[in-house]
Amino acid sequence: MILVTFFIWHYTLGLSYALVCSVDFVKGVFNYFSVFYLLRTLFSPWHSIAERYGRGFALGEYLMVLLGNLVSRVLGVIVRACVIVFGVIATACAAMGAAGFLLFWLLMPFAVAGFFIAGLILLIPA
Amino acid sequence: MYALVSTFIQVAKFESRFPVRVFESARFYSGVCAGVALLVSLGLRVNALLGLGLILFGAYALFHFFTLFLTFYKNIRPKVISTDTKDEELLKEDSIFEYFDFEATQIMLASHYSPDPDMLIHSAAGFPFFSYFLMRLGMTPAMFKKEFAEIKSSRERFGAGQGVKALGVFLADVLSVAKRNGHSQIHPSDLLGACATASQAFKLFLLDRNIDEKDIDRVHHWQKVLEAHKRKGFLQRLGESAGIGKDWAYAYTVKLDAVSTALGGARARDSLHVLAHQKQILVLEGILAKTAGANALLVGDPGIGKMTVIEGLAVRIRNGLSARELNYDRVRKLSMELVFSGKSYSDMVRMLTDVLQDAERAGSVVLVIDEIHNYLSKSSPTNVAEVLLPFLKSSRVKIVGLTTLGGYEKEIVENPLVASLFEKIRIEEPDHEEMMLILEDAASHEEVGHGVFILYAAIKKIYELSRLYITDVPFPEKGIELLQQVVTAAVTNKTPLVTDTLAAEVMSRRVNMPLGVLDTxxxxxxxxxxxxxxxxxxxxxxxxxxxxxxxxxxxxxxxxxxxxxxxxxxxxxxxxxxxxxxxxxxxxxxxxxxxxxxxxxxxxxxxxxxxxxxxxxxxxxxxxxxxxxxxxxxxxxxxxxxxxxxxxxxxxxxxxxxxxxxxxxxxxxxxxxxxxxxxxxxxxxxxxxxxxxxxxxxxxxxxxxxxxxxxxxxxxxxxxxxxxxxxxYRPLVKEEIREIAKILLQKLGERLEKKGFTLEVPDDVIAWLAEAGYNEVFGARELRRIVQEKVESKIATDILSDVYKRGDMIRLQKEDL
Missing domain, CATH: 3.40.50.300 (P-loop containing nucleotide triphosphate hydrolases)
Known part of the structure; x- marks a missing residue:
């Protein structure tokens, strides 16, 4: 009787529980790499390192400040873009892993039966 | 819903016979064996071993999913008691059983739904909560069963008893206890709470240990706290992770970092006693989340938990649970001692300005200043109100000041401009209930840290003693401080058990007074x-x-x-x-x-x-x-x-x-x-x-x-x-004066003995002194004067004149007086 209850659970509440866990896992990996946040601040200067242009206009000084600030932003873009790309790849891998897990969940009774049958065949020589 | 409840009851029944830990063990051993068999079969290329490995792996998978299945039902709440559900509806046709949690259901099943509280207690003794409860009382289930049977047999202790109530009446009691405990489900503690009234024997058992219905629920809470402190699962830890790269957009704060410390670090997460201050943490969060004027002043006595509120908020921010506006902020406590150390006032002002500018540039700092009143006092040499003012008005830095009630009234209220830039949050002492929960939480940490086991009676005693005898420090500080002292005493005495007697001993030593349970x-x-x-x-x-x-x-x-x-x-x-x-x-x-x-x-x-x-x-x-x-x-x-x-x-x-x-x-x-x-x-x-x-x-x-x-x-x-x-007080009579004279002379004799003399006073001298010293107006004072003038003075003169030498006996004669 309990086995019947178990199998009913496995394909109803258990499955939805597995689905929630899988989604949480994928979301967790995605959030860990702060992908949205890094996209929003993609062009921000690296650690806010930015100089002010100051009063008046002197071309040489202006260009130096501009160059410095540009380097800071480019550095920020490079590091953030790398993390974003890595985060997306990791999330994709997590999504595939989660899908595999869900598939295994669905096939579990058959898989277990398969393991037992295959095991018995190998254990008992023909 | 009905199907869920009936399945829940079915699983509960199954689990009470085959506990989930059995499947966990089976999973572990089958997993290990499967691994070994598969690895060896791959090496030796033996088909039979491979077959065995596959079967064991299949068993492992089955046990794993079965464990998940049982754990799932152990943790769900199929139905919860809402405040608008009437008791009559809940009790109608035993529908109350649908509101029982997993373990409470198992206890009812084990007792065959008996309305006899003694039978229910007997059944409950084998389940985790009751075992845990007994453990916190310093007993094993076997010891309890023996004592319980003895109490039941000694009828003379409690008379004939009330008899067994109808099941419906008993369940109504259980529901009342659950509601009193604020539960939305019936827990084992509610069942035992009802038994504490319904069973005379259990009532006596608890009375002997000074335990009441509320205490049972507190122990239940303690058990839940311990479960919550267990290492979190991978998914939960991943979900709570703050993530990487959040601070890359914020400026470096070199100067600020040198004179401040980070709050809400990983260590704080497990050592906080934030239970008592959840409300204030949320209020503080609301104030700091504002775009302008986001400064708060936490006002409360030292030791009341102001820093705990900040730590609590810092942990919320760290876990990404705070308001969006604060999500990536850093909470740093400014060490004003470092800012002010060994410098002139102008250096100090410059240093503080630099630090505050650092924080403002970063735009992501919540700056905490302890004892802020010391730096806002007009008469203080460390008054930096003028330096702080522009930053208090800035929207890019948030300042939280901590101050005492006295400090607030004296220094901050008197400076209306500064006071208007802060929002005040009054931090109150936790009440009895909150304090007991805090002590349980703290006790769990002490147990892990020092390898001791703390009895519930000790926690209760520590609360009582700190409430009654430590009056200069507020809760929670004084309770936690005493708990730590008691644990230290246990460790020093190499006693792994922390009892209420030990708590009383520690407090007795502290106040130099007998405080424990009245000893013989x-x-x-x-x-x-x-x-x-x-x-x-x-x-x-x-x-x-x-x-x-x-x-x-x-x-x-x-x-x-x-x-x-x-x-x-x-x-x-x-x-x-x-x-x-x-x-x-x-x-x-x-x-x-x-x-x-x-x-x-x-x-x-x-x-x-x-x-x-x-x-x-x-x-x-x-x-x-x-x-x-x-x-x-x-x-x-x-x-x-x-x-x-x-x-x-x-x-x-x-x-x-x-x-x-x-x-x-x-x-x-x-x-x-x-x-x-x-x-x-x-x-x-x-x-x-x-x-x-x-x-x-x-x-x-x-x-x-x-x-x-x-x-x-x-x-x-x-x-x-x-x-x-x-x-x-009555006036003294002559006979009483005579007794007093004896006491005064006895005391004189003791003093002389220390100097090496022995005093002998005949009865006629005592009678004479009592007669001479009797005065209706001045009472025994006159006697004291007479003894001083007639006896003490004479002996002093004789000793100085060498009439008596050390070792001599001084014999008082009536004629000499």
């Missing part, structure tokens, strides 16, 4: 208090009896807790033993007569004299009474000649006698709950004498005297009524 010696002392006092006070039998009875009420816990340990008004002529009684009581109750603090109230006849007692804020003078009681709250306060004090001073004592405390001139509470107050007065001495001569009985004399002093308006009725007892 102390019980005897209390029961024979009259005898102890009569060793020093001659006569006055009625007075001594009245005092002794009041002290027994106080020590046994029968008396009101929020009043002094004892308070008496001693009325009677001079020299009859009023002060001596006070000294004797101090010696017996506090262990030393030097714990008597004496105030001659004739020195407090003017209204302005009150400042000398409670302090004067204008002059900065500290009150003598306030200081004495703060230094040693376990004292006997003797107020001599109370009738001579100014009426305003008597009003001050009205509050002391009623509430057991007063507030000194500096706003600090002074606690009298552990003190004995004795006020003495000669008022009505002549009345007493007349009544004694008229042969009036003691009770009538006492009543008549009180009426007399009220009629004469010597004291107001509300003042006299505040005392635990008005004790009337």
């Amino acid at each position: 010696k102390e019980k005897e002392k209390l029961l024979t208090l009259e005898g102890e006092l009569h060793k020093r006070v001659i006569g006055q039998y009625e007075a001594i009896k009245k005092i002794s009875e009041a002290m027994r009420r106080s020590r046994s816990g029968v008396a009101a807790e929020n009043r002094p340990a004892g308070s008496f008004l001693f009325l009677g002529p001079t020299g009859v033993g009023k002060t001596e009684t006070a000294k004797a009581l101090a010696a017996v109750y506090f262990g030393n007569e030097e714990r008597m603090i004496r105030f001659d109230m004739s020195e407090y006849q003017n209204q302005t004299d009150i400042g000398r007692l409670i302090g004067n804020q204008a002059t900065g003078e500290v009150g003598v009474m306030a200081k004495a009681l703060r230094d040693d709250p376990f004292s006997l306060v003797l107020l001599d000649e109370i009738e001579k004090a100014h009426p305003d001073i008597l009003n001050l004592f009205l509050q002391v006698l009623d509430e057991g405390k007063f507030t000194d001139a500096f706003g600090r509470p002074i606690n009298f709950k552990n003190a004995i107050i004795i006020a003495t007065s000669n008022a009505g001495a002549e009345f007493i004498r007349q009544q004694i001569q008229a042969g009036q009985a003691y009770d009538a004399l006492s009543k008549g005297l009180v009426d007399f002093i009220l009629q004469k308006a010597i004291f107001r009725p509300e003042f006299v009524n505040r005392f635990d007892g008005v004790v009337v």
Whole structure:
């Protein structure tokens, strides 16, 4: 009787529980790499390192400040873009892993039966 | 829903026979064996071994999913009790069982839904909660079953009993307990709580251990706290992770980092006692989430948990649970000592400005300044209000100041501009319930940290002792501090068990007073208090009896807790033993007569004299009474000649006698709950004498005297009524004077013995002294004077004249006096 209850659970509440866990896992990996946040601040200067242009206009000084600030932003873009790309790849891998897990969940009774049958065949020589 | 509930009950029934831990073990062993078999088969290429490995792996998968299945049902809540559901509906056709949690369901199943509470308790003893409950009482289920059976068999202890109620009635009790405990499901603690009333034997078992229904629920909560402290699962930790790269957009804060420390780090997460301050944490979060004027001032006594509130918020921010506006902020505590260390004022201002600019540039810092009132005081050499002002107005830096009530009133309110830039949050002391939960939480940490096991009785005792005897520090600090001291004592004594007795011992040592459960010696002392006092006070039998009875009420816990340990008004002529009684009581109750603090109230006849007692804020003078009681709250306060004090001073004592405390001139509470107050007065001495001569009985004399002093308006009725007892002292009779003479000479003999002499006093000398020393007006004082003049002076002269040498016996002769 309990086995019947178990199998009913496995394909109803258990499955939805597995689905929630899988989604949480994928979301967790995605959030860990702060992908949205890094996209929003993609062009921000690296650690806010930015100089002010100051009063008046002197071309040489202006260009130096501009160059410095540009380097800071480019550095920020490079590091953030790398993390974003890595985060997306990791999330994709997590999504595939989660899908595999869900598939295994669905096939579990058959898989277990398969393991037992295959095991018995190998254990008992023909 | 019905299907879910019936499945839930079915799984509960199955799990009580085959616990989930069995499947966990099976999963572990099958997993290990499968791994070994598969690895070896791959190496040896043996098909049979591979087949065995596959079968074991299949078993592993099955056990794994079965464990998940059972755990799933253990943790779900199929139905919850909502506040709008009526009891009648819940109890209709036993639908209440649908609201039982997993373990409560299992207990009911094991007892076959019996309405007999004894049977239910017997069934519950095998389940985790009851085992845990017994463990916290220092017992095993086997020990409990034995004791429970003994209690049940000894019928004479509780008579015939109430008999077994109908199941419906019992379930209604269970529901009431669950509602009282604020539960939305029926937990095992609710079942046991109901049994605590329904089962006479269980009631007695709990009474013997000073445990009530609420305590059962607290132990249940403790069990849940421990489960919550277990290492979190991978998914939960991943979900709570703050993520990487969040601070890459914020500026480096080199100067700020050098003089500040980060709050809400990984270590703080497990050592916080934030339970008591959840509400204040959310209020603080709301204030700091504002775009402008996001500064807060946490106001509360030292030790009340202001920093805990900040830590709690920092952890919320770290876990990404706070308001969006704060999500990536850093909370840093500024060390003003480092900012100010060894520099001139201008250097200090420059340094602080740099640090604040650093924080402002970063735009992501919540800056915490402890004791902020010290830096806003106009008279202080470290006043930096002007430096802080522009940053308090800035939207890019958030400042949280911590201050005391006194500091807030004195320094911040007086600076309206600064005060207007902060939002004030008052941090209150946690109440009893919150404090018990905090102590349980703290105890769990202490157990892990020190390898001890803390009994629930110890937690309860620690709360009680810290509440009663530590009056200068607020909760939660004082409770946690005492808990740590008790655990340290257990570790030092190499005792792995922390008990209530140990807690009482630690507190006793701290206050130098017997505090524990009344031991036999102390019980005897209390029961024979009259005898102890009569060793020093001659006569006055009625007075001594009245005092002794009041002290027994106080020590046994029968008396009101929020009043002094004892308070008496001693009325009677001079020299009859009023002060001596006070000294004797101090010696017996506090262990030393030097714990008597004496105030001659004739020195407090003017209204302005009150400042000398409670302090004067204008002059900065500290009150003598306030200081004495703060230094040693376990004292006997003797107020001599109370009738001579100014009426305003008597009003001050009205509050002391009623509430057991007063507030000194500096706003600090002074606690009298552990003190004995004795006020003495000669008022009505002549009345007493007349009544004694008229042969009036003691009770009538006492009543008549009180009426007399009220009629004469010597004291107001509300003042006299505040005392635990008005004790009337009779004038001494000649026989009593003779006994006092013996005591005085005995004491003289003891003093001489220390100097190497032996004193021998014949009876005729004692009789002569008693005769010469008897005086109706001055009582035993005259005798004391005679002994000094006639005996002590003569012996002193003889010793100086070498009449006696060390080792000699001094024989007093009547003729020599």
